[in-house]
Amino acid sequence: MTIRIKKDKTSPGLLRTVEKLADVDLSVCFQCKKCDSGCPVSNLTGAPPSEILRRLHLCAGNELLASDLVWMCVSCETCFVRCPMGIDIPSVIDALRGLAVEQKTPAPEGNMPLFNRVFLKTVEMFGRTYDLGMIVAHKIGTKTYMKDAEKFPGMLRKRKIALLPPRGADRKMVKRIFDSVRRAKEKQK
Amino acid sequence: MKYAYYPGCASDSTAREQHASCSAVARALGIDLTEIEGWTCCGTTPAHQTDRVLSASLPAANLARAQKMGLDVVVTCAACYSMLKMANYEVLRHPKIREHVGEALGHDYDGSVRVRHFVEVLLEDVEIDRIKKALKRSLNGLKVACYYGCLLVRPPEVNRFDNPENPVSLDRLVTAIGGESLDWPHKVECCGGALSLTRSDVVVKLSDAVLTMARAAGAECVAVACPMCQINLDLRQSDIKKETGRDHNLPIIYITQLLGLCLGISADKLGLEKLMVSPERIVQRLT
Numbered sequence: 255m256t257i258r259i260k261k262d263k264t265s266p267g268l269l270r271t272v273e274k275l276a277d278v279d280l281s282v283c284f285q286c287k288k289c290d291s292g293c294p295v296s297n298l299t300g301a302p303p304s305e306i307l308r309r310l311h312l313c314a315g316n317e318l319l320a321s322d323l324v325w326m327c328v329s330c331e332t333c334f335v336r337c338p339m340g341i342d343i344p345s346v347i348d349a350l351r352g353l354a355v356e357q358k359t360p361a362p363e364g365n366m367p368l369f370n371r372v373f374l375k376t377v378e379m380f381g382r383t384y385d386l387g388m389i390v391a392h393k394i395g396t397k398t399y400m401k402d403a404e405k406f407p408g409m410l411r412k413r414k415i416a417l418l419p420p421r422g423a424d425r426k427m428v429k430r431i432f433d434s435v436r437r438a439k440e441k442q443k
Numbered sequence: 444m445k446y447a448y449y450p451g452c453a454s455d456s457t458a459r460e461q462h463a464s465c466s467a468v469a470r471a472l473g474i475d476l477t478e479i480e481g482w483t484c485c486g487t488t489p490a491h492q493t494d495r496v497l498s499a500s501l502p503a504a505n506l507a508r509a510q511k512m513g514l515d516v517v518v519t520c521a522a523c524y525s526m527l528k529m530a531n532y533e534v535l536r537h538p539k540i541r542e543h544v545g546e547a548l549g550h551d552y553d554g555s556v557r558v559r560h561f562v563e564v565l566l567e568d569v570e571i572d573r574i575k576k577a578l579k580r581s582l583n584g585l586k587v588a589c590y591y592g593c594l595l596v597r598p599p600e601v602n603r604f605d606n607p608e609n610p611v612s613l614d615r616l617v618t619a620i621g622g623e624s625l626d627w628p629h630k631v632e633c634c635g636g637a638l639s640l641t642r643s644d645v646v647v648k649l650s651d652a653v654l655t656m657a658r659a660a661g662a663e664c665v666a667v668a669c670p671m672c673q674i675n676l677d678l679r680q681s682d683i684k685k686e687t688g689r690d691h692n693l694p695i696i697y698i699t700q701l702l703g704l705c706l707g708i709s710a711d712k713l714g715l716e717k718l719m720v721s722p723e724r725i726v727q728r729l730t
């Protein structure tokens with residue numbers, strides 16, 4: 255694999271930020287690529303996990319946040335289990351996701367950031383997930399009304415998906431948690 | 444045997460049958476599952492993709508409730524299991540996160556509540572011998588591919604569930620109830636569950652690989668212990684057929700449903716009719 259980078263790269267890039275966010279030391283990666291071998295999506299992405307780490311070593315900046323693995327990674331943790339140096343790659347990817355959202359990187363295919371937002375919104379509102387509400391909100395946001403539409407009648411008939419929002423959760427506690435996390439984030443800024 | 448039961452959000456939506464079968468099996472084996480009152484969502488993938496404190500605080504709120512009950516927590520969903528365990532791990536190892544979680548909850552949480560998957564309770568507390576004594580029927584040599592997926596076994600430092608590369612917990616249960624648990628290489632491969640709504644193209648590829656391997660191993664059904672794996676492998680079979688022409692037609696059944704059948708619990712109490720690929724053939728095979 256040849257990694258091409260711009261010659262004029264002089265800034266340290268995202269490396270330190272990511273290491274701090276993910277609480278990892280990426281200098282110990284020796285590019286054995288064991289992570290890639292076990293990664294279920296490595297042959298579907300443009301850059302498998304080892305390449306993401308290598309690019310970080312090579313001073314990659316915000317352009318790395320547009321790599322497709324950032325949102326295609328299924329958080330399966332296989333790379334972490336198999337890395338001989340014990341590098342927590344899924345946390346590295348989570349850190350990149352956080353940065354991508356912060357930097358307003360254009361939405362990836364399937365718009366996972368939107369999915370995360372609407373998912374957490376329903377949790378904040380109801381204290382538990384409300385699948386139907388979340389699916390509808392995601393469909394509106396991505397204009398994919400017909401995708402999987404044929405599945406809903408069967409699922410509703412089998413009550414495989416709830417029609418009404420969930421009840422019984424301690425909504426106050428969940429609201430408290432979300433508020434507190436938002437406050438802490440604002441303080442950081 | 445008394446536990447604080449955390450059903451998880453799927454218990455009220457896509458995994459009603461897991462909740463139902465788990466409760467029925469518990470009743471039959473004398474396990475008392477007391478639901479945690481007012482339990483709330485663990486945050487699952489969207490939380491850990493968004494914020495570290497959020498993803499520790501959401502599960503911790505439930506663990507703190509269980510602590511007041513003075514009981515171990517029992518979970519059936521593998522995703523909740525991993526989130527709850529991770530919250531303990533984070534709180535125990537990082538004083539700063541513990542502090543932030545404390546601020547979010549309005550009180551300190553020390554990370555000490557024990558979290559167990561229902562399968563662990565079956566194997567460690569009830570034990571195989573007692574399960575065997577309670578059996579009314581047998582799987583009669585049914586060939587079962589036990590599928591663990593990701594979140595039960597990984598990361599092993601956090602979950603400490605079983606061997607992360609070749610787990611056997613489900614296989615031990617299947618063997619105990621008279622099934623033939625198959626040796627197959629995709630036990631811990633990922634089905635792509637986290638992308639189920641956003642990148643179904645990827646999900647179809649990953650699920651197809653798992654199901655193709657299960658069939659090649661001679662499986663008559665796949666046993667699971669995770670609602671994400673279940674709905675994904677079950678619901679996506681129609682898409683796999685559309686896109687690849689491969690018609691796997693494999694029932695994806697919860698381990699608690701298989702066990703429940705062998706304990707003599709009726710199919711409707713186990714929610715068998717909720718599975719997309721009909722498990723009728725399996726029920727017929729039982730003796």
Ligand code: SF4
Pocket residue numbers: 282283284285286287288289290303304307336337338339340341343
């Ligand atoms: S397995 Fe670990 S050491 Fe090897 S390339 Fe991947 S991250 Fe680097």
Ligand code: SF4
Pocket residue numbers: 289292293294295296303326327328329330331332333334343344347
């Ligand atoms: S956690 Fe992500 S990067 Fe690591 S193996 Fe799984 S899909 Fe690949």
